[in-house]
Amino acid sequence: MPFSLPTLPYASDALAPLMSKETIDYHYGRHLQTYIDKVNALVAGTEFEELPLDEVVRRSEGGLYNNAAQAWNHIFFFDSLTPQSKPVGTGLHALILRDFGSVEAFREQLCQRVLTHFASGWVWLIMDCDGKLAIVSTQDAQSMLADGVTPLLTIDLWEHAYYIDHRNRRADYFEAVWQLIDWEKVENRLNLNLFDGL
Ligand SMILES: [Fe+2]
Missing domain, CATH: 1.10.287.990 (Fe,Mn superoxide dismutase (SOD) domain)
Structure with a gap:
């Protein structure tokens, strides 16, 4: 079966004006x-x-x-975006507090990684092999599909992701994407067992 373009979980104009x-x-x-x-x-x-x-x-x-x-x-x-973004859920929130100190500190670290990543690539929130949340970036096409690593969220850093709406302003793009993240989906990507013992 050839691969085909999946149906978006929202209308193509649903993320506007944050993403046109x-x-x-x-x-x-x-x-x-x-x-x-x-x-x-x-x-x-x-x-x-x-x-x-x-x-x-x-x-x-x-x-x-x-x-x-x-x-x-x-x-x-x-698939990580939604026009109806809600605050981070309790399970993921607990992990963010444990590994970053606060949601605001996590947001700042994620933003800094977005802004400092050179050229094309992706910024990720992952759960690493030790069960800790981590922010990493990859160059060009590189994915975070790897044994023992759970990708939870990614943000596209290729210029084509933001040039229509934000020209060269990657910071503005990050602010827009942050408001569109579907935290429920991000949390669902975690193995729920990981919350045991928190
Ligand atoms: Fe892209």
Whole structure:
């Protein structure tokens, strides 16, 4: 089965004005579609053809890895946004307090990583191998799909993510994305057992 563009969990104009319909149409509708088309072309007739996308990312390298990781990262990013963002839920909140001190301190660290990451890439909130929350960034297409690591949230730092709405102002883009994060989904990505003993 060829990979196809998933349906967004919100209307293409639902995130405006924080993220415009034009950005969604280009970023989701064109950039992501292009990565998916390239993955389909590269896996055709190979051992990757029947694998789910995350397995293609885990097992591939080179051009297929770059396109599959970009596709997976984008789907994960857009699935982390909502027009009805609510405050961080109690379980995730407890982990943020434990590992960052406060939601505000976490937000500041996330923002700094967004602003200081050089060139294209992704900023992530992950649960690392030791069960701790951590903020990391990856270059270009690199994903955080790895054994023992749970990706919880990612923010696209490629210029195409923000140039239509914010031109070169990455800080403004971060402020907009922060207001759109679906914390319920982020929390659901945690293994609920991790909350035991907090
Ligand atoms: Fe992107």
